[in-house]
Amino acid sequence: MSKPVRQHFIPRSYLNNFAEIDGDKHFVFAKRKGHELIRKYSTKDICVEKNLYTLPVDDDNKKFDLEHFYADRIDSVYPEVYRFLIDKQNTVIDFEMRLKVISVCLSLYFRTPKFLNIENDAFERIFEQIKNDTENVKVVIFGKEIVISKEEAKKIIREKKEDNRRYFLRQHLIxxxxxxxxxxxxxxxxxxxxxxNEFITSDNPVVLRPFVDVTSPDYSLEVYYSREIDPFDPKNMICISLDAKTILVILPSEDNKVVNTFLQQSDISFFDVLMYNSEIEKFSEQWIVGSDKGVQSHVSDQVKYNKDTPENRKLLGDYQKKTIKLLELQKKIEKYGLDSDEVKFEVVQLRELDYMANDNAFRRLASIVEGNRSRNL
Structure with missing residues (x-):
């Protein structure tokens, strides 16, 4: 059995769908947080670490069992899942494929070293002075200041990092x-x-959107983005871009009943792409990744649309108002039914609003409502 020391926490089978092909190699473009340079990387050389999943056991035949698990049970299955999801003809999904989609795509959340790095960084901050050119280091532990040698501090950090890694290996699977x-x-x-337009991805590509009632008078965009996210909250919406042109959205089920159909929609708006890409970057740990055009456009778009201008304020305001109107319409549909007079009247009223009339999702819903109305006459 092979001994793969270099281990991808984001599989190449995923990254390759954002890549350009040169011979038998795949290349993506990536930008590191806090840096302006966008560089070209082989998918072989990005989102990879040495011995991240290597098990701390004496038996050499078992050291790489976790890496082989990901390679054989997740990464090798991803191409099948990807082909199924991007095929616009597929709108029915059986339970076997559903299990593959959820298992494979959500594996990209806890298997990344993001949570491990948070623990390591917090511990390293205790030993900030280790960077100084001194023989000894002062640290405060349980309120007491102690002095230890720099070499001893480095040893403590190495041992703590390995302890954190061992915990990560157990806990992330749970x-x-x-x-x-x-x-x-x-x-x-x-x-x-x-x-x-194009989607980007990142070294932490699974984006969690916690539920929020934007119709509530207490709703605040600033509070929404600053809140701590519980990944196990059943009300979360989950997004993961599949390639530069496709994104998977996992939406909470109202009644926990298996639905064997799913939506394929081909008219996502520019502002939706802008918002998705913004959240993808927020969730990234170090890198955003995509095509050359995709990453370049994202960077320039974020600069352009984050400026406080009247045009941008109107664009964001219209987007927020549209979201609220669609939620209110959804509540009326749930209460009265798609064919009800209340819903039909609401659709007629919404058509008069510019920011609704130009929205593809609303136009499609309105045509369904009006089509049902014509058939019932």
Whole structure:
């Protein structure tokens, strides 16, 4: 059995779908947080660490069992899942494929070293002085200041990092299984970009959107983005871009009943792409990744649309108002039914609003409502 020391925490089978091909190699473009340079990388050389999943056991035949698990049970299955999801003809999903989609895509959340690095960084901050050119280091532990040699401090850090890694190896699999279980019955939708815009991805590609009632008078965008996210909250919405033109959205199920259909939609708006990409970058740990055009456009778009201008304020305001109107319409549909007079009247009223009339999702819903009305006359 092979001994793969270099281990991808984001599989190449996923990254390759954002890559350009040169001979038998795949290349993506990536930008590191806090840096301006966008560089070209082989998918072989990004989102990879040495011995991240190597088990601390004496038996050499078992050291790489976890890496082989990911390679054989997850990474090798991803191409099948990807082909199924991007095929616009597929709108029915059986339970076997549902399990593959949820298991494979959600594996990209807890298997990344993001949570491990948070623990390591917190511990390293205790030994900040180790960077100084001194023989000894002063640290405060349990309120007491002690002095130790720099070499001893380095040894303590190495040992703590290994302890953290061992905990990560155990706990991330427990969390992953729980994560899959709580999202297995959720609804799914696949959105396709039909124009020149592109999605990016990152070294932490699974984006969690906690539930928020934007119609509530207490709603605050600032509070929404600053809140701590519970990954096991059943009300979360989950997004993961599949390639530069496609994104999978996993939506909470209202009644925990298995639905064997899912939505394929090909008219996602530019502002939706802008918002998804913004959240993908927020969730990234160190890198955003994509095509050369995709990463370049994302960087320039974020600069352009984050400026406080009247045009941008109107764009964001219209987007927020549209979201609220669609939620209110959804509540009326749930209360009165799609064919009700209340829903039909609401659709007529919403058509008069510019920011609704130009929205593809609303136009599609309105045509369904009006089509039902014509058939009932």
């Amino acid at each position: 969390d992953y299984e729980k994560f899959v279980s709580c999202k297995l019955l959720d609804n799914m939708a696949v959105y396709h970009i039909a124009d020149e």
